[in-house]
Amino acid sequence: MxxxxxxxxxxxxxxxxxxxxxxxxxxxxxxxxxxxxxxxxxxxxxxxxxxxxxxxxxxxxxxxxxxxxxxxxxxxxxxxxxxxxxxxxxxxxxxxxxxxxxxxxxxxxxxxxxxxxxxxxxxxEFFAATPELPDLTEPEQGMPQVGIFDLIRAFQKVLKKFEDTHTLREIVDDRWTVSDKIDHLLSVIPVGGRVQFETLFTEATSRSEVIITFLAMLELMKLNFLKIEQEKVLGLITVLRPEDKPFTVVPMDVMEGGEYGG
Structure with missing residues (x-):
């Protein structure tokens, strides 16, 4: 293996x-x-x-x-x-x-x-009549941006929670490919739908499945099939599927990726 x-x-x-x-x-x-x-x-x-x-x-x-x-x-x-x-x-x-x-x-x-x-x-969008002095203390407006470190932090919490609740690992055939999980994510998140980040890992039965699910999510984000939002800084992360991405298209390099073993 x-x-x-x-x-x-x-x-x-x-x-x-x-x-x-x-x-x-x-x-x-x-x-x-x-x-x-x-x-x-x-x-x-x-x-x-x-x-x-x-x-x-x-x-x-x-x-x-x-x-x-x-x-x-x-x-x-x-x-x-x-x-x-x-x-x-x-x-x-x-x-x-x-x-x-x-x-x-x-x-x-x-x-x-x-x-x-x-x-x-x-x-x-505007033509300024006079120059304006910058105010570097001006608060940020709108939805906080979610970076890779926010995602890794959320993933760490999911992985730790899984390991804490699965101390005795069952022997199961948990070989998954990234393309399998891409299909799964696109099936559970409808076009225009929104789900909490943590809920996408509730059915995982092994540590490797948790990791592969997260990798599939990253691939879909790179392809703009999924987006993430955070209502407040360091708050819960929501995964959403844009309405302008109705079709399921799995890249060939992902489809040909190897499988993960337990």
Whole structure:
């Protein structure tokens, strides 16, 4: 029986980088960026990396470099001050500050880019008479955007819940292909329909089936057959099927994908 890693390769374009993931984890915990716990954020970051590996999602090398840096910072925070390794040009006692500075600067540029993007979109329909001073504190309007990290977080909760309730795994023939689950998802989510993310995994009987269902969902999202919404930041995720995608079309590369074994 082949390993899952050899069966299906997820080619998911993740435009967010490791700093985006760290900012997401800080935002999720609702803590101040200057009070970040290296031990906690390292544990959460590595958990996401493991989930990406379980889904066979290719990660940029920057994610691995950041993981190594976090583990180094964590090891330094655990050492007594009198045995801390010497750092050239370092005038702070707290080893977190360099990472915190990177996060603060990155967040400033990201917020500015998002603001300029919104202004560019809004300004396309108007002719401004006078220039307007930007207000970077202006709250975001509309439905919160759902990123890959929100999806991975929701998937982690589903996977943990499944593993907690299936301690004694039944011996079943649970070989599924991604195309099987694509057909299944399109059959349970009608055109124009909406379902809660968690409910799509209630009938799964094995860990591999949970993973394959999620991979099929990612494929359908890439093809715009499914969309996701979140009513509030870090809230429940809803999966919906647009009305302009009434037909079931499974790409050939997905149909020819291998099977997952238990």
């Amino acid at each position: 082949q390993n899952a890693e050899d069966d299906y390769k997820v080619k998911l374009e993740i435009f967010e980088g490791p700093l985006d993931l760290l900012l997401y984890l800080i935002k999720k915990d609702e803590i101040d960026i200057y009070n970040v716990s290296i031990e906690r954020i390292t544990s959460q970051y590595l958990s996401y990396i493991e989930t990406f590996k379980a889904l066979n999602i290719e990660l940029a090398s920057e994610f691995i470099v950041m993981a190594a840096n976090l583990m180094y910072l964590k090891s330094r925070t655990l050492l007594p001050q009198n045995v801390q390794p010497p750092e050239e040009d370092a005038d702070e006692e707290d080893p977190r500050w360099e990472l915190i500075r990177q996060l603060v600067e990155y967040k400033k540029f990201k917020d500015a880019a998002r603001f300029l993007g919104q202004r560019d979109s809004e300004g396309a």
